[in-house]
Amino acid sequence: MPLLEIKDLHAAVGIKEILKGINLSLRAGEVHAIMGPNGSGKSTLAQVLAGRETYTVTRGEVRFNGKELLTLAPEERAAEGLFMAFQYPVEIPGVSTSYFLKAAVNAVRQYRGEPELDAIDFLKLVREKLGLLEMDPNFLSRPVNEGFSGGEKKRNEILQMAVLNPRLGILDETDSGLDIDALKIVAHGVNSLRSPERCILVVTHYQRLLNYIVPDFVHVLREGRIVKSGDKSLALELEARGYGWLDGPAERTEVLSYGF
């Protein structure tokens, strides 16, 4: 049974339809990439999966880990093991990163009926993950994302993912704004989170990240539909040829094997 199964998902803002029938299945252990030009609906898909109320789901269903995802509140989805790394992480002045992380970890633990982490266990956990992402512990005392560079914000997202240990990680343009060194560190962090129980959905505009986080499957999103699916070589083809060649009537495709 897939860990995440999206069937004919339609979503709109007001009367504007953005997602026009998404079908996607992710099995535990897999890494999928969604690529697509700006405005194709990548972030909308990520946000709808996370529970953003701005978007109305007009049709379709999503099952996550055996549950009806769309009936759950965002915090319930998180506690069920869904994690979405924001394309634009939000600044929260006045709340330190460590306070925030601790509140998040313990909220999720509470939902799962696990005991809260005390200060010492929490610090141990966070220190370890900070090391993984080569982040300075000073980071913890700074207000969440406030005054962070673009790269720091993205690392902070992956740090949260590492600390929260989700079943599904959705990374929305985690590569944008990163220089090559930071990109390698972030990719290393993500790769170390790959596991047979977990699946990862990498959303990106460019192929570059996929050199470091090598996906099992690549899907192309265009105008709210997945118009092509393939293996990692599809990403290289997109890099070489752009998205233009995919123009024309949108086709619904199942996962195809592409070999060049």
Next chain:
Amino acid sequence: MIEPTTMISTKAELADRLAAGPSSTPAWLAELRREALDQFRAIGWPNLRQEEWRWTNVAPLTKVAYRIPAPPDLGLPLEEWREQIAPYSLRLRGWRELVFVNGTLIPQLSEWAGPDLRISALSAAVDSQSALIRRHLARGVALAQDGFTALNTAGFQDGAFIHVPAGLQPDRPLHLLFFTPDHPGPVLVQPRNLVVVDAGAKVVLAHSYAGASRQPALTNAVLEMVLGAAAQVELIQLQREAAAAFHVSNTAVQLERQAAFQSLTVNLGGALVRHNLQVRLKQPGGQATLLGLSVQTGRQHVDNHTLLDHASEQCRSSELYKSLLGGRAEGVFKGKILVRSGAQKTDAKQTSRTILLSEDAVMNAQPQLEIYADDVKCTHGSTIGPLDEEQLFYLRCRGISVAAAQRLLTYAFAGDVLNRLRHEGMRQYLETLVRGALKGLSLVEPPVERKPTREEKSTENS
């Protein structure tokens, strides 16, 4: 001074009663009170047609027949008074404390020992320190400003006189606690404080107002303060009046050369509250920081009016007032910055921020800049809106419930003001109080989609 347990109702009756009371000594004070009384008769209570009062309707407090409470006659055993004031006392935190009950100093409940500061009841000091008091009393607030300052001058019961001699930096901060116990009927309490901080002295002072009255008591307080050259003061005003109470305060501060003043006005109680805080930067190099934090719910109405009077060159002022409004609460902030001609190189910054936690809460925020100098920098900005939708969603995406996310964001919002306090003990104390007050706010659930109104403006003349 004033006849105990006198019933008063209308403005005229109130004036008559005050006039009929035994006259004060010394003669200059009796004369001052008479003059103030004439002022009160002439101008009376403010009304909505006056520009400075258009957002705050004081009619409810003018219709009450107040009793001027008897000087206590403590009635209860001392232990019971101690118990009543314990929730408001800072003595266990190491503060010196003057406790006033119904506006009268109760030495048995107070502790201000120490050879350094000169502290006494104002009523006692008018004889012993006559010259100093005469020089400063009723000089900071204009009697004609509004009926409240005139009424206070005409009929104040008592208050503190504090004189910090030049260069002195007392190690313990001082707390003035004004407590209004429960009375069978409405009471009028009028505290009057005068603080003289000489050159180079440095002091932390708090004045708090608390009550147990279930009747609509009115506290009408005035505090005047002068800071000598390079003096430094941190002043905390904590309004925790009873739920049915009216509270009006007028605070006037004057700064000489290079003096530095910081205030924080915290509002957690009261039904109808108005503060006028005016700070006059009289000489070059003065610095003023005005902070405010109000947590309101129910139908609480809190109005903060501030005036930063840049009367001299090269002074800096910065102002940050924040409100968290739930229920049907109403908030008002009006901040006037006056830059007089000749006050060149003025640097003034004003910010007011409000979070509306309910659809029915209302905030009126209005900056007012009057600038008569050409080489100045003045900025102001104000935001009013619900909790930030993006921030709430971000927190929820990390597993944090709506209620916990709202708490986190409101604490952070308030913490931004409290973290600016210099006195660490006071900061911790207020943090606990404010957290308690925030827990009592009914928060919106689920969050409503509403765009904040944002308005950031700045005026720069260089």
